[in-house]
Amino acid sequence: MGAGRFTPGDWDKFTRTRTAGRSTSSIFSHTLKETLDPRLIKNGLRESRDSAINPASNAIIVGLDVTGSMGMIADAIARDGLKTLFTEIYDRKPVSDPHVMFMGIGDALCDEAPLQVSQFEGDIRIADQLVDLWLEGGGGGNASESYTLPWYFAGMHTTIDCFEKRGKKGYLFTIGDEEPPEVLTRAELKRVLDAPVQRDFGSAELLDLVTRQYEVFHVIVEQGNHCLRGGLPSVLKKWTALLGQRALRLNDYTKLPEVIVSAIQVNEGASPAAVADTWSGDTALAVRHAVAGLASRPATAEGNSTVVRF
Amino acid sequence: MFDAAALGADEILSIPEDQPERLFGSPDELASRYRALAMWWHPDHALLRGTKSTEVFQWIAKLHHMAREKLANGFWRTPGWIEFHALNGIIHRMSHVRVFDFGLGEGYLGLDLIAYALKREFADLMGNALRLIANLTYQSEEMRDMMSSRLPHPQENFEIADRIVLVIDKPADAIRLRDLHEYLGRQMDARHVAWILSELLNIACYLDWAGLVHGDISMDNIFVDPTQHKASLLGGWWYAMPAESRLTALPSRTVAVMPRDALESKRANPRITLNGIRLVGRELLGATTAVPNTFSTWLRLPAPCTALEDYSDWQSILADSFGPRRFAKLPVSTSDIYKEGR
Numbered sequence: 001m002g003a004g005r006f007t008p009g010d011w012d013k014f015t016r017t018r019t020a021g022r023s024t025s026s027i028f029s030h031t032l033k034e035t036l037d038p039r040l041i042k043n044g045l046r047e048s049r050d051s052a053i054n055p056a057s058n059a060i061i062v063g064l065d066v067t068g069s070m071g072m073i074a075d076a077i078a079r080d081g082l083k084t085l086f087t088e089i090y091d092r093k094p095v096s097d098p099h100v101m102f103m104g105i106g107d108a109l110c111d112e113a114p115l116q117v118s119q120f121e122g123d124i125r126i127a128d129q130l131v132d133l134w135l136e137g138g139g140g141g142n143a144s145e146s147y148t149l150p151w152y153f154a155g156m157h158t159t160i161d162c163f164e165k166r167g168k169k170g171y172l173f174t175i176g177d178e179e180p181p182e183v184l185t186r187a188e189l190k191r192v193l194d195a196p197v198q199r200d201f202g203s204a205e206l207l208d209l210v211t212r213q214y215e216v217f218h219v220i221v222e223q224g225n226h227c228l229r230g231g232l233p234s235v236l237k238k239w240t241a242l243l244g245q246r247a248l249r250l251n252d253y254t255k256l257p258e259v260i261v262s263a264i265q266v267n268e269g270a271s272p273a274a275v276a277d278t279w280s281g282d283t284a285l286a287v288r289h290a291v292a293g294l295a296s297r298p299a300t301a302e303g304n305s306t307v308v309r310f
Numbered sequence: 311m312f313d314a315a316a317l318g319a320d321e322i323l324s325i326p327e328d329q330p331e332r333l334f335g336s337p338d339e340l341a342s343r344y345r346a347l348a349m350w351w352h353p354d355h356a357l358l359r360g361t362k363s364t365e366v367f368q369w370i371a372k373l374h375h376m377a378r379e380k381l382a383n384g385f386w387r388t389p390g391w392i393e394f395h396a397l398n399g400i401i402h403r404m405s406h407v408r409v410f411d412f413g414l415g416e417g418y419l420g421l422d423l424i425a426y427a428l429k430r431e432f433a434d435l436m437g438n439a440l441r442l443i444a445n446l447t448y449q450s451e452e453m454r455d456m457m458s459s460r461l462p463h464p465q466e467n468f469e470i471a472d473r474i475v476l477v478i479d480k481p482a483d484a485i486r487l488r489d490l491h492e493y494l495g496r497q498m499d500a501r502h503v504a505w506i507l508s509e510l511l512n513i514a515c516y517l518d519w520a521g522l523v524h525g526d527i528s529m530d531n532i533f534v535d536p537t538q539h540k541a542s543l544l545g546g547w548w549y550a551m552p553a554e555s556r557l558t559a560l561p562s563r564t565v566a567v568m569p570r571d572a573l574e575s576k577r578a579n580p581r582i583t584l585n586g587i588r589l590v591g592r593e594l595l596g597a598t599t600a601v602p603n604t605f606s607t608w609l610r611l612p613a614p615c616t617a618l619e620d621y622s623d624w625q626s627i628l629a630d631s632f633g634p635r636r637f638a639k640l641p642v643s644t645s646d647i648y649k650e651g652r
Binding site: 044155156195196197198199201204205206207208209212306307308309310 | 413414432556557558559560561562565566567569570571576585603604607608610611612614623626627630
């Protein structure tokens with residue numbers, strides 16, 4: 001999927017008919033849509049393919065926490081953020097021809113829909129699929145949500161031309177306010193994805209899996225209830241232990257698209273300070289807060305095997 | 311007798327810079343052939359030889375320079391033969407059916423020998439390989455019988471001007487996995503991938519027992535005998551190391567799939583070997599589509615902590631994927647693959 005381009009005209013029509021003047025609950029679904037159910041995906045794969053209109057596509061996955069109060073993030077993206085995400089990537093060109101996928105993240109322990117998965121799209125169809133998400137509002141009070149389910153899914157069930165044809169990794173951002181889970185159990189994988197696995201997988205193992213194909217980041221929503229109620233130090237500590245500088249701090253959730261675009265820019269070689277300076281006002285502050293510690297991606301040997309000395 | 315007139319201008323100009331042996335034959339003939347060719351193509355004879363004579367003359371001089379440089383470095387390769395001029399004066403000659411680049415130098419594949427010529431800058435890695443291979447031990451004669459033929463047996467090693475060369479035995483029926491994969495069109499039936507992986511996991515269990523980690527599980531280093539469903543891990547020992555030892559060097563393809571804890575601690579652990587086995591499995595399948603879901607899932611997931619645990623899981627994967635064990639014939643032999651001129 002991904003044969004199309006995002007246009008302001010399409011976006012205006014979408015907001016006029018789907019979001020303007022509506023409440024969150026009337027914008028989003030109230031049950032799990034079959035089209036987003038990862039167990040029902042044809043051939044078990046989501047594809048991001050080059051096309052005449054997007055000849056050098058780049059896969060970008062945005063996994064949104066849809067538990068508790070975190071639905072506010074999806075709401076903000078559906079009203080304004082998606083336009084910012086696409087137009088800023090088109091204008092700034094940190095990567096070419098973006099193909100965006102949204103995921104809804106819940107809790108594999110207790111939620112009915114712990115993982116929802118859209119297609120990869122390059123045009124307004126991604127907005128339609130975004131509002132198909134069910135903001136279940138669950139979560140188990142266990143100080144973590146199943147942020148590693150997107151890692152498993154992306155590592156095992158996506159096939160992306162940017163990596164397969166050009167050796168260039170896609171991007172995967174998960175967004176939420178809780179700690180990463182320690183483990184994804186065999187039973188959870190079976191229930192959520194009908195996965196034929198032999199054992200449980202630790203988060204670091206799943207990170208190994210997904211980073212073969214994706215540059216992985218987690219955005220910590222500091223305005224989330226869990227962080228506001230004293231959980232932030234623990235959330236920061238655990239995500240940083242897992243992802244290092246790629247655990248990004250978001251202090252204004254309405255600036256998520258700008259933070260995502262900026263993180264991609266930095267990872268593609270721009271300096272964090274220079275990127276932050278390209279935004280204005282509150283956006284610049286939010287971006288600086290998020291990416292200040294992020295290092296540009298080091299050059300690594302790819303393609304033919306070469307010697308790496310330690 | 312060499313006839314300088316027999317070679318046309320285009321034929322000479324088409325000889326690559328790094329293959330001067332094609333023009334000059336053997337080291338003994340280098341000087342005489344060069345004289346004959348230079349006289350024939352000298353610009354003084356341009357009217358007779360055509361408009362390219364100056365260009366050809368300059369190219370012959372260039373190839374002559376490259377040939378002398380190769381000889382100075384102890385190399386001389388003609389189709390099917392390699393001569394290594396060792397620093398101690400001994401000339402080692404070997405016939406070969408394949409030449410391949412393995413990142414650290416060149417490999418020469420004969421029917422019953424393999425020569426690995428490593429660039430001098432990787433002398434430490436060669437030393438590491440020789441030391442580890444010399445110290446391979448077995449718990450019992452039964453283990454020796456099972457494993458010894460699946461592991462490398464050095465025949466000799468020596469130095470030439472810019473390379474260090476290791477020659478090891480190659481079982482006569484063994485095919486380099488890369489060559490078999492190419493022969494099969496870069497994709498292999500899942501059943502054949504499965505027996506190769508069974509063999510590799512068996513070797514991984516031995517490595518675990520021996521306290522070793524192999525850091526370059528690749529098609530270049532694995533040799534198989536399809537008639538016996540047997541695999542040997544003969545190459546890549548430059549990147550082997552004791553488990554838990556500090557990492558020194560690894561190929562980038564291994565680093566790309568190695569477990570995060572090993573990368574961060576810079577310590578060797580068995581999952582480096584086991585993830586390498588999965589990577590080879592994925593590469594062998596290529597575009598093959600008829601792959602049981604349980605099998606393809608196992609191939610892509612990270613490995614557990616020990617080879618024994620992995621081998622145990624693998625038995626259930628095999629049963630789930632292919633049912634009761636049956637010998638899957640793969641009617642390919644060394645003579646099919648290493649035909650002259652292939």
